[in-house]
Amino acid sequence: MGRFRWDRVRTIMRKSTIRIKPLKYEQEYTDTPQYPPILDISYEARIEREKNAWHEKIKSLKTVEEKLFEINMPRYYGWKPIMLWEELIPYNAMPFAQHVTRTHFKEFKDLPHYSTGLEEESHKLLGQIKPWIEEALIFEYKYRSRKHEHLNNEEDPITSISLDNIMGRSIVQQINRILLGTLSNKVPHLLKCQVETDPRVESFWSAGGMNPPTFLRLRKEKVPWLKDAADKPVDRWFQYLGSPVLQLRHELPLPAIVQMHESESPDFDVPFFRYDPKVIGYHEARRLGTNIPGFWPGDPCEFGLLSYHHRGHMHKRLLQYGEEDRAEAVHVQAILASYGWLLPQACYQGFSTFNDMTYPLVTQTVITNGKLWSFYVYQLNTTLVHSEHTANNPRRNLCWGTPELKLFEGIEDGRVIGFNDDVLKYLLKFYLNTPQVREGVEMKPYLDVAQKHIADIAEDKRREWLEVEFKHMYSNRPRHVLPYEVYQWERIYKIWHKTRPLEARRRPFELQNVRPMMRRYDEHVPQYIPKKLREIGKPKKKFEDTYYP
């Protein structure tokens, strides 16, 4: 690493020698003059062209992993996304969540297909399954002694949040077990679906339309050619970190609820959120962007059916926020959870936040603590929410949801009081909704036919290198060299108050054109090969090859 110096990079890396092959006479002259296209050479247009070229490059990469890799390539220490944790929902976050995911939210009653075929089927099965569910509820609430009751935790008493989550988890596990067992002879797809507990769900995307952060605006105002565009909205990165309880996945996707072009109707309005997300309480962190739907690329079950989520965080929500905000907080959780799961699924199909979907994906989300249940169906129609697409993209994602419903009132004398059949019916519909083959749709248009994943690459060295580096990138471990920072004393004595004018200027913030955080991911010295390990006949080959996309 000592060989790498950031102050040298700009000069070394940016110098390129283009080797020009002399053209033959016939090639050099044509009958009609051929001019290159006339390009707009304004600053904005140049930046735009660079961006588009990058998006096209991502589209043209062959494997899923390389596409995911490329998104992080421009930054060695990672991007600085707004962090969206599942449990962290600030006050009045609904317009924000809808804007960054481009989601139109509707009441569940408006859901078209769920009300026909599945309705009858679920009604039929209700009588058969209800006693089992009641039995499970009685068992869980009345005849269980739990771990936390017996631990000596006087110093760290259990909170209402974790109690809520513990109950929710056991009930979800029991109900899922009963439903899978009893329904799988009616709907055989449940036999082949994969059940995953506590999966790692992360997604990373770019959304635009929001005001620039203050530091950026102030910095732009100082530059003459950026001065006019200082207030222009900028794209922001978002990193969602989910924590589902349980997920069901299948080899086939769920059928679309509405046709993709129907979502272009102006009835599906999405509120426009134009402020910096920091104003409602979100924060930034520096990290590499990760898109993971709970499994690595290559798992055959790559489409989600259903995911369960906790709602323990509602206990720490302040009461003065009001009932309306309380209801909205659950919707926000559902919208972000659904989008945050569907986007990485779409990424595994070859799409990305810059390359739009060619067919819709659907998922179903349940948020519960065992007693209160909310149900959501989400259809992902578009992943383009960045720059001008915030205003121009005609497609919207659609989310249908219920308010929170009570499964039962209470349990007395070994009987469930006030069991709400509707809740069970919603749940049955979710399990009965059968995934289907998409007829006549090319599922992976942007992936290579022969090389969909790294594992398909024929060249041994390249495959191994990419596999290791991809996992290394996605582990988000600290970089080999810690990132550069401006120390607090420097900020006070060198930046805010210029008290040390005689000192040599060596720190990056004192130098011109040295921006360590702008370092590219591949700007490092490759791995050194010790002399005894060098290939025979190549004693001068000091460094291992790299295979960055």
Added chain:
Amino acid sequence: MRLTTVLCKQHIGRMFKYHWRIQSKRIPVDTKAESEIQARGIPVYEPNDIIEEHRQLVQVTTAKPLVPKPIPRDLTHPLYHERICHMYRDHNVLLKGLDQGKILTKTVEIKTGLPVEIENLLGVHCLPDQDILVQRCILKSHVFDAMQVKLPKIRDPQRPAWNFPRGYGITDKRRTITCVALPYLIYNLLSPKLIQLCEFACGNSTDAVLGRAVVQDETVFVPFEKDGDLIQLELTVNFMLNSAAPLPLYADADEVQGTQDIPLPDLYPIKHTITLEKENIYQIRNVFPVLKGSKFPYIHTAIFHCNETEVKNIYETPVTEEQVQGRTLLKSFAVAAAHAQQRFGVNVKDLPEPITVQCVQTDGRLFHFAVFQLNTLDLDGTEGKKNIFWMLPRIPLFTSCMYVKGRPLLEGYNSEVFSRLLAFCSNGLPS
């Protein structure tokens, strides 16, 4: 100024030290003022007695800290007892493994292998695509799981100072969850078939089929007395299947009487409580995760996890096969005993009817199948009725499952494990 030899000749440091030594031992010169004043009859006081202000300090009560201070673990602790309790917890292993376990729980093996009735169940239920689904399940939890957390440090005993790069990946604990996924898979595959069977055979008796409850990651506490020592088992059951009907007995009354003649192993000079943790601060509790009065009171199958990160010897030697078997024995005893204490009362000694449990201990790859029959809780001495333990050696589910040269690879899949697990879970169901 340059530091020349001339300059160095005068060693100021030495002078300074000497001066410091002299000055530090200064003796005050007696001015004879005191004796002179006393002679004239004027009272002499110590200056501090006059100058110093005598203040009464007021006790200020401070507010409670936000994070309460931990209670000191000493004689003043509310749970402190004079009598030592020997604790056996999830991370412990017995020094002598199975033999020590047998003495602690007063258990014998009457034959090698599992009971004939369970061996006969092998292959009775065969599910569609079972092997394909199990292999997919293994790949899912060993290769395709996207968990990436910091793994424990890698140590090489030959080179103890060598620092290996820290690995990120799936933890042992998470890998072992495969085994929780497998019984679910069985349940999922088995139920529709059985429902169908029941609809044909006995009309509306799906109760017997689906009438089971699953309990996950719960604790079992069993205190007992053994040769004058107080012992408490505090163990986790990672997966427990409870049924509405008890399992049949695999050893009849004659065989149970016959156990009186089988001797227990001799550990001399080691005492059977070695490697159990001796503690004075404890709470004697009887805990079983399913309370009395439930519809599913009987234990059917219990699955325990055993991962390298958590289960360790005190002396850093690797855990042996014997010790893993001993762990299975103690865990199955704990589950059965906790159930017995709940059913027949805390002080029960001779059980009115024996309790049978099927147990599996696994680290995700190796599976240890065992059956335990609890006949007595009178554990003193080596004479009298004894408990019975059947077991198989550990069977691997596969030889390796990982990325090999960038490709996911599952090698040496062994279908026996799943059929055995299936036989365990389907025990007691109509075939």
